[in-house]
Amino acid sequence: MQFDGLGQLKPNGPEAWYQRRSENFTRTCPFSYGAANENEIAAERYADTAQKNAELGRFQNAYVGHVAENNFRTLGSSGGMVSWVAAELMRKGLIDGVAHVVAENDPQTNNRYFHYTISRSETEILAGAKSRYYPIELSGVLDLIRNTPGRYAVVGIPCFIKAVHLLRREDPLFRERIPFTLGLFCGHMKSARFVESFAWQMDVPSAEIERVDYRYKHPDRPANLYNAMLTLRDGRVVNKDWWHLADGDWGAGFFMNHACNFCDDVVAETADISFGDAWVEPYSSDGRGTNVAVVRSLLIEELIQKAIAEKRLHLESVSGEFVAQTQAAGFRQRREGLAYRLTWASGRSKTKKRVAPDSQSPTPQRKLIYRTRYYISLWSNRIFSYARKVKKPSVYLNWARTVAAVYHGLAYHQGKFSEIKKRYIQLKG
Numbered sequence: 001m002q003f004d005g006l007g008q009l010k011p012n013g014p015e016a017w018y019q020r021r022s023e024n025f026t027r028t029c030p031f032s033y034g035a036a037n038e039n040e041i042a043a044e045r046y047a048d049t050a051q052k053n054a055e056l057g058r059f060q061n062a063y064v065g066h067v068a069e070n071n072f073r074t075l076g077s078s079g080g081m082v083s084w085v086a087a088e089l090m091r092k093g094l095i096d097g098v099a100h101v102v103a104e105n106d107p108q109t110n111n112r113y114f115h116y117t118i119s120r121s122e123t124e125i126l127a128g129a130k131s132r133y134y135p136i137e138l139s140g141v142l143d144l145i146r147n148t149p150g151r152y153a154v155v156g157i158p159c160f161i162k163a164v165h166l167l168r169r170e171d172p173l174f175r176e177r178i179p180f181t182l183g184l185f186c187g188h189m190k191s192a193r194f195v196e197s198f199a200w201q202m203d204v205p206s207a208e209i210e211r212v213d214y215r216y217k218h219p220d221r222p223a224n225l226y227n228a229m230l231t232l233r234d235g236r237v238v239n240k241d242w243w244h245l246a247d248g249d250w251g252a253g254f255f256m257n258h259a260c261n262f263c264d265d266v267v268a269e270t271a272d273i274s275f276g277d278a279w280v281e282p283y284s285s286d287g288r289g290t291n292v293a294v295v296r297s298l299l300i301e302e303l304i305q306k307a308i309a310e311k312r313l314h315l316e317s318v319s320g321e322f323v324a325q326t327q328a329a330g331f332r333q334r335r336e337g338l339a340y341r342l343t344w345a346s347g348r349s350k351t352k353k354r355v356a357p358d359s360q361s362p363t364p365q366r367k368l369i370y371r372t373r374y375y376i377s378l379w380s381n382r383i384f385s386y387a388r389k390v391k392k393p394s395v396y397l398n399w400a401r402t403v404a405a406v407y408h409g410l411a412y413h414q415g416k417f418s419e420i421k422k423r424y425i426q427l428k429g
């Protein structure tokens with residue numbers, strides 16, 4: 001897997017390798033026509049769960065809250081639950097290591113900021129905490145798992161967790177060595193160019209970036225006002241609110257990977273437990289971070305119940321509908337929006353989804369939003385690449401500001417956008 005000119009990871013090999021079509025590959029690629037879908041995988045793995053709904057799939061229990069013990073919450077992007085579950089599985093001797101995404105030590109030499117690795121202690125797990133909206137890939141860590149006997153948990157976004165299950169179905173070695181999967185809810189994946197765009201907008205050379213924090217945590221500011229922070233090689237630190245970035249509105253879809261246009265899984269429906277942010281009040285105003293978690297594994301449910309009783313976790317049981325509500329925008333994009341894109345978007349004929357094509361249900365305004373988002377994703381990748389080539393950031397930034405304004409006009413009217421703006425002005429005041 002190598003970065004292409006748009007900052008997306010792509011397979012790279014000799015021509016003959018691309019021409020080879022194997023049935024095995026068809027069955028293991030999460031976006032392929034021939035692969036089992038999320039419902040089928042979940043039915044095999046979670047036949048005994050108590051609940052099921054259209055948004056979350058099968059699940060045993062759902063929670064809102066955060067980790068109460070140690071510094072999991074402080075170090076996590078949200079409530080610290082992903083790192084806690086990984087650490088608890090290790091403490092209980094149920095796994096030997098966790099495959100998750102950590103920062104690259106020497107990003108400028110290695111030409112990437114993050115990669116998958118295996119952590120084998122609580123300290124290592126915590127060092128890898130936080131969300132990375134950056135292209136990563138599993139091949140190296142799967143090789144490590146193949147070559148190093150032991151039991152591992154894999155942390156990943158929904159398509160990665162699905163890929164792991166498809167691999168487990170094909171290969172008994174992975175079935176035995178990966179007993180647990182920890183899923184992250186996912187809105188979409190960004191390209192590597194998002195970091196370069198941060199650098200342009202913070203007025204620093206991207207060749208000097210040493211560390212990237214997409215969501216620097218300010219406990220006294222609302223959790224949903226993201227702040228991006230870059231640490232440079234000379235120790236300098238710069239930061240900016242996403243609110244002030246031309247491409248900082250997550251919903252507008254800047255730098256989105258094209259495959260995300262065809263994803264229908266928001267909450268990692270095939271994972272033993274999946275985690276997101278509680279994007280509803282009062283939680284989204286709490287800068288310390290609050291998780292929602294959807295539990296499917298009965299064993300993990302037992303660990304969680306015990307830790308709640310011991311006051312190591314501060315979690316309340318909630319309904320599936322509550323969790324779905326925290327991800328309302330994600331579900332619109334990946335259900336109604338996907339059904340609409342399946343009637344016109346390029347690449348639609350190469351995939352098979354759980355929602356049927358439908359151009360009738362969305363209102364004309366929603367159709368315009370889905371179209372605008374689609375074109376922002378497509379053209380942000382291309383225009384950034386051109387601006388980078390001609391070394392003129394303003395070509396991209398002026399374009400981005402213009403299309404973001406169009407998108408805001410369409411998507412928010414007097415709704416969410418003006419509410420966030422009002423809160424931001426209050427904060428500054």
Ligand SMILES: Cc1cc2nc3c(=O)[nH]c(=O)nc-3n(C[C@H](O)[C@H](O)[C@H](O)COP(=O)(O)OP(=O)(O)OC[C@H]3O[C@@H](n4cnc5c(N)ncnc54)[C@H](O)[C@@H]3O)c2cc1C
Pocket residue numbers: 072075076077078079080081082083084100101102128129130131132133134136155156157184185186187188189190275276277278279289291327330
């Ligand atoms: C691309 C992406 C999109 C997301 N979209 C949404 C969304 O729309 N809605 C929502 O509620 N939540 C979303 N999340 C999840 C959210 O950002 C938090 O990761 C989640 O709430 C867990 O927070 P935490 O404090 O429990 O995790 P932490 O304790 O901070 O641990 C996070 C764990 O995830 C691992 N990790 C980080 N980035 C990646 C990655 N790219 N791939 C695999 N593992 C990774 C880390 O190594 C760490 O082990 C997204 C995450 C990603 C990476």
